[in-house]
Amino acid sequence: MRITPGSGFDMIVKIVLLFLVGIAVLAMFGRLRFPGQKRLEAAKCRKCGRFRIGKGPCACEKGPRK
16 A cells, blocks of 8 residues: 555544644643642641541541441
């Protein structure tokens, strides 16, 4: 099979390259720190690292469930 400029192979290569460039751009945006990141870090338990929901203590501080 001979690859010619109008064979469609070049179109597949363009699509794959655009996809990879798009993924790279998304990865760069994903590394940015968004506003409110410090508040999210403060909502984690200092002992176990889980997110605390509400104002009460974390489940690791309460002890085992009954």
